Amino acid sequence: MTETMTNPADATALPDDALVWCEIPVSDLDAAIAYYSAVLGNPLERNDEGPNPVAMLPVKSPMDGVAGHLYPGKPAGDGTGVTVHLHVPVLEAALERAMEAGGRVLPGIIPIPSGRFAYTIDPDGNSIGLFEYSKG
Template sequence: MKNPVGYFEIPVSDLDRAVSFYAKVFGYEFERTTGDGNEMAWFPIREDAQGISGALAKGESYTPTTKGSLLYFNTDNMDDILSKVSANGGRTLYPKTSIGELGWVAEFEDTEGNRVALHSQ
């Protein structure tokens, strides 16, 4: 049996702005495609690594929000990521907070208006 989630999409209004934000904050490189009238920018994926990957998605059915599902990005340096979020047009919504033995969490709003979370051990 596989884990419940296998893929994600983050809705965006401006794909260039969103790609720039996530590239500067996390250092990701994106591959762009189009399909079914939607523009996509794919997060990197390593087949030999744990976890899932997904895409930034722009199209008629994609609406950025802070009220929907919450996606957690793993990080080894949460303070650095939150600093880059602020420096690149995002803002911290929930500061770095201990969750005991499970590590640390935080939340930010990206340049598109999405609420996104961070987790570190």
């Protein structure tokens, strides 16, 4: 099968979103559900209907936005690997909840044009960015 490369300058060939799904491996799904529910300020629910148990990350409309889930797996455990950034309405409050729930917050809030973020390490050692969009 031959794949045709498109010109990056051709915006019609670009997808709407670079990220379409994320999966975060956790060693204890129920403990991770409690942690992420606390950090994100929205409940996650365990779903055992598929071939493997999962917990969906809360979004308004999973069919229209980028979503993902937690799943029983083998986390990197050392903060290396891919970093997933999750939306939070107020960054400082989410960072405080991450520490209270047993995560680590790495020093520094990083501003960028579309918002600001900080890096955290969840209890399984996954690198998770918490991102707050700019207001206005």
